[in-house]
Amino acid sequence: MRAYFGTPPVRGGPRPRSIADRFWEKVNKDGPVQPHCPELGQCWVWTGHLNHGYGRLQEGGHRGRGIPVTHISWEMQYSPIPEGVLVLHRCDNPPCVRPTHLFLGTGLDNSRDMVAKGRVSRAPGESNPMARYSETTVLAIRDRFAQGGITQRAVAKEFGIDHRYVNDILHRKSWSHLDGAPIPSGLHKGSNHWKATLADEQVAQIRERYKVGGISQTALAHDYGVGQSLIWCIVNGKGRHRIA
Numbered sequence: 157m158r159a160y161f162g163t164p165p166v167r168g169g170p171r172p173r174s175i176a177d178r179f180w181e182k183v184n185k186d187g188p189v190q191p192h193c194p195e196l197g198q199c200w201v202w203t204g205h206l207n208h209g210y211g212r213l214q215e216g217g218h219r220g221r222g223i224p225v226t227h228i229s230w231e232m233q234y235s236p237i238p239e240g241v242l243v244l245h246r247c248d249n250p251p252c253v254r255p256t257h258l259f260l261g262t263g264l265d266n267s268r269d270m271v272a273k274g275r276v277s278r279a280p281g282e283s284n285p286m287a288r289y290s291e292t293t294v295l296a297i298r299d300r301f302a303q304g305g306i307t308q309r310a311v312a313k314e315f316g317i318d319h320r321y322v323n324d325i326l327h328r329k330s331w332s333h334l335d336g337a338p339i340p341s342g343l344h345k346g347s348n349h350w351k352a353t354l355a356d357e358q359v360a361q362i363r364e365r366y367k368v369g370g371i372s373q374t375a376l377a378h379d380y381g382v383g384q385s386l387i388w389c390i391v392n393g394k395g396r397h398r399i400a
Contacts, residue, residue: 175228179213184200187200187252187254188249193246199251200229201253202251210224210251212225241261242261244261294334298334301326305357306355308322308326354382362380373387
């Protein structure tokens with residue numbers, strides 16, 4: 157169990173307040189009753205710092221490690237939390253720290269709980285209220301990448317989206333119900349890799365220009381908008397840049 161009930165004294169100074177004391181001073185027990193589970197009673201709302209709606213308390217002051225306040229509440233009331241286990245909400249109110257509103261579970265339990273309570277939509281594509289893009293945009297992204305000569309990052313910039321979503325779209329991790337261009341082969345290699353900043357054609361150009369001479373690695377980095385360390389890897393055949 158973590159040291160939630162006391163904090164070691166600082167040499168030559170006063171004993172700091174315990175995490176338990178700091179925890180309770182930021183708990184409002186006069187919280188709302190959730191309409192979908194009135195039998196649970198009022199929520200105890202965390203009034204301190206929130207991270208994406210969930211409370212955290214710094215261990216050892218503002219420079220310490222942030223501890224989820226639901227963990228503190230659970231361990232003070234019940235027992236230590238096993239490794240890899242999450243503290244979930246029965247009330248579906250993220251700032252709530254009332255022990256009877258909490259339960260332990262895995263990430264899978266959390267997902268199943270969200271689906272059971274209707275907090276996750278399984279509707280595909282544009283019919284899903286959480287959809288970020290249109291079907292037209294998704295198909296255009298797949299077709300653009302299938303044409304070749306472009307990285308996932310460049311496609312993302314062209315369409316004004318995060319490159320990680322481009323990777324999901326290409327891998328059919330999202331929008332899998334749409335056909336569009338076939339899944340490109342070698343998505344984890346060369347310029348097809350989601351982290352790639354240059355297309356294979358650009359890598360070949362850089363190597364040829366440097367081989368001909370008359371241009372420095374710094375100038376090449378400026379021309380292609382990348383770091384000089386990447387240019388060094390390319391001209392020296394390091395990593396994925398061993399292409400012919």
